[in-house]
Amino acid sequence: MSTMFVDDSAPGRLIVRDGASVLLDCVYAPTDAAIESPRPYALLRTRDGVDVTSHRPADHVWHKGLSLAIANLGDHNFWGGPTYVSGRGYVQLPNNGAQVHRAFRAITTDAAGVVCIDEELDWVAASGAVVLTERRTLTVRDSHDDAWALTWRSALRNATRDALAFGSPTTQGRPDAGYGGIFWRGPAAFTGGELVSPHGVIGDAACGEPASWLALTARDRSAGIVMLDAADPGAPWFARSAEYAGLGPAPFFHHERALAPGDTMVLAAAAIVGGPDAARLADTVGAALVAELRAASAEPEETP
DSSP states (O other): OOOEEEEOOSTTEEEEEETTEEEEEEESSOOOOGGGOOOOEEEEBOTTOOBOOOBSOTTOTTOBSEEEEEEEETTEEESOSOEEETTTEEEOOSOBOEEEEEEEEEEEEOTTOOEEEEEEEEEEOTTSOEEEEEEEEEEEEEEETTEEEEEEEEEEEEOSSSOEEEEOTTTTTOTTOOOOEEEEEOOGGGTTOEEEETTEEOGGGGBTOBOSEEEEEOTTSSOEEEEEESSOTTSBEEEESSSSOEEEEOTTSSSOEEEOTTOEEEEEEEEEEESTTGGGGIIIIIHHHHHHHHHHHTSOOOOO
């Protein structure tokens, strides 16, 4: 029987516990510098207390555990750090925006022990103008044996008067750097770990390629994570395992996508956190989570 509950005793964060174990630490009111494109993020642990996310690593201080970040959103940078500009490379511009928590619509735990966090946010440009409004829904639940599962669904509405282009450094000309979307940054223990797809060990060749899921195991086999794209299972991924550990569906990897004023775009992903063999759950537990998220996306959108 699940013993999950939400601890809201710490200012600016929600902690999901399963008994004495902390599974998810959701920081919704960060105090990061503007240059890091502040945004809510989640820190994840296994049931045994192994950290499976990194926060502000020295190589990229704007990487924040598991978060939603877009590097090239029109003229705005909601990823953090410098912006890749065609013909100039990375340039630090005065364009770092922030995702600002506005309210929780609901925080619930149902009879099956599934925790649901329903949140409203604004994506605010450096100028102070609202670029996007977002309704974000996270769920946390038991999965299998020592594993647990997280789903993330974000409905993003264009709050401006113009079409917004969602892109990446690759759409600006940098090869193999199509990052942007729901992105997981792993801790140092995962660097050099085994990166697998449904077709077996793939390593960094996964970057820029489509896959229904990817999984990464820590070098010491203390933990593993599986991620699945629930918005577009045929979309490419941004993946790193040798330089650092990072995974994320990357729908804007190769091509920009435009969002008209008032229109909504949905990004959704699932993650399973467990032991070194967590990948075995991708086609069972993971597939069920993806089906649930895709069913939710078929319903009429309600965004703030």
